[in-house]
Amino acid sequence: MASAITKYFILFILFTTTATVAAIGAAAQINSNSVLVALLDSRYTELAELVEKALLLQTLEDAVSGQNITIFAPRNEALERDLDPEFKRFLLEPRNLRALQTLILHHIVPARVGGEQWPNETTPHNTLSNDPLHISSLETVRLVGTAEVIRADDVVRNDGIIHGIGRLLIPKSVQQEFNGRRSLRSISAVKPEGAPEVDPRTNRLKKPAPVPVGSPPVLPIYSAMAPGPSLAPAPAPGPGGPRHHFDGESQVKDFIHTLLQYGGYNEMADILVNLTNLATEMGQLVSEGYVLTVLAPNDEAMAKLTTDQLAEPGAPEKIMYYHIVPEYQTEESMYNAVRRFGKVQYDTLHVPHKVVAQEADGSVKFGDGEETAYLFDPDIYIDGRISVQGIDGVLFPSSVEMSSKITESAKTVASVNNVSKPRRGKLLEVACRMLVSFGQDSRFTTCHHT
Numbered sequence: 001m002a003s004a005i006t007k008y009f010i011l012f013i014l015f016t017t018t019a020t021v022a023a024i025g026a027a028a029q030i031n032s033n034s035v036l037v038a039l040l041d042s043r044y045t046e047l048a049e050l051v052e053k054a055l056l057l058q059t060l061e062d063a064v065s066g067q068n069i070t071i072f073a074p075r076n077e078a079l080e081r082d083l084d085p086e087f088k089r090f091l092l093e094p095r096n097l098r099a100l101q102t103l104i105l106h107h108i109v110p111a112r113v114g115g116e117q118w119p120n121e122t123t124p125h126n127t128l129s130n131d132p133l134h135i136s137s138l139e140t141v142r143l144v145g146t147a148e149v150i151r152a153d154d155v156v157r158n159d160g161i162i163h164g165i166g167r168l169l170i171p172k173s174v175q176q177e178f179n180g181r182r183s184l185r186s187i188s189a190v191k192p193e194g195a196p197e198v199d200p201r202t203n204r205l206k207k208p209a210p211v212p213v214g215s216p217p218v219l220p221i222y223s224a225m226a227p228g229p230s231l232a233p234a235p236a237p238g239p240g241g242p243r244h245h246f247d248g249e250s251q252v253k254d255f256i257h258t259l260l261q262y263g264g265y266n267e268m269a270d271i272l273v274n275l276t277n278l279a280t281e282m283g284q285l286v287s288e289g290y291v292l293t294v295l296a297p298n299d300e301a302m303a304k305l306t307t308d309q310l311a312e313p314g315a316p317e318k319i320m321y322y323h324i325v326p327e328y329q330t331e332e333s334m335y336n337a338v339r340r341f342g343k344v345q346y347d348t349l350h351v352p353h354k355v356v357a358q359e360a361d362g363s364v365k366f367g368d369g370e371e372t373a374y375l376f377d378p379d380i381y382i383d384g385r386i387s388v389q390g391i392d393g394v395l396f397p398s399s400v401e402m403s404s405k406i407t408e409s410a411k412t413v414a415s416v417n418n419v420s421k422p423r424r425g426k427l428l429e430v431a432c433r434m435l436v437s438f439g440q441d442s443r444f445t446t447c448h449h450t
Contacts, residue, residue, distance in 0.1 A: 044075070047074060067111070068161075072144050079168060087178055102131075109127055118152075246287050251385055255383070255388050292386050294388045295355070296323070334375070343368075356398075367396075373394070
């Protein structure tokens, strides 16, 4: 009897739980006649595309399911032609996702504001971005902030309204973030510089100068790297101490997360984190004050690597080292450099190989042999210490460069093996002939040298 009661009690709990979950799912489901669905299928295609890129669909679904909303949608021309290209590029950068979300949510009021309820006086309304939006009227013109309403009540649904406006509304927080971004003019057309003169005995600069606190390291980046078994050295941990002014670990994590979020660079991120320990080593170098530019091949390029190219011990590390430049370069600085100086050679961490850059088809082309790559996705990540530039190919040192290195090493070996033999003078040759005539030449070993 007791077991039967327990069985019925469990069945009752399961039935109640299933009914509750079904009710919640039905309540959360968005009606096909919703204002949000209407926005995605309306004339405001540019705004709808930005909503998807900003990953706001779930946020807007939650807002619509609980209350009426009013969307002030900019016309497509305001986002296509009228918007500053630099500002649009800023919004679409993955690291500025929060700014894009704030911008879009600033156009949505969590209340129903129809044409009939339009205020005659300036009235502030809260938005989903928590920044107030002022709605007003000027004679026969209806205004939202500084934008004119050009299509009042353009889309009307039971859960919301869409008004068409003539321009984009930019909240102050987003405008300030855009104005405070790093200016690239100070680093435009940066020509690569050689390493400073270092005394090989002490591994220090021959003319040391006082270093202010927080300034870049005095020694080149190679002095912070311990030689490894191959051509590519393995970065060693920095000396530590009070010079750690940069959080390299978090910056490297940030740029790897940006690669994954950007899409198309999963293989590169996987090699840096799982296949090698380069992510940790890069974090240590950045913490010591060094700057890096990563030429990141996309997944399509990485898929073309053959087994032979990866079979050699340490091959992944060598390949990655050849794609890391110990300088801070951006799309603008590299393009201006190749425009001004023609071919430009950048040092890499794959010592002693350099990567060649030149202008091609209005872009930057890397490589000087059969293996070349174009700058495909510029400025994926730039924070002043690490710059990530997406390229459409995997780079390898050119065969000419490799052969020249081999020839130099062969000449060095030949010069060591070529030991000069002692040459006898004229006087010694005459003396040896005289000794031969007397049968005494065997006592002098010098006379036996040919």
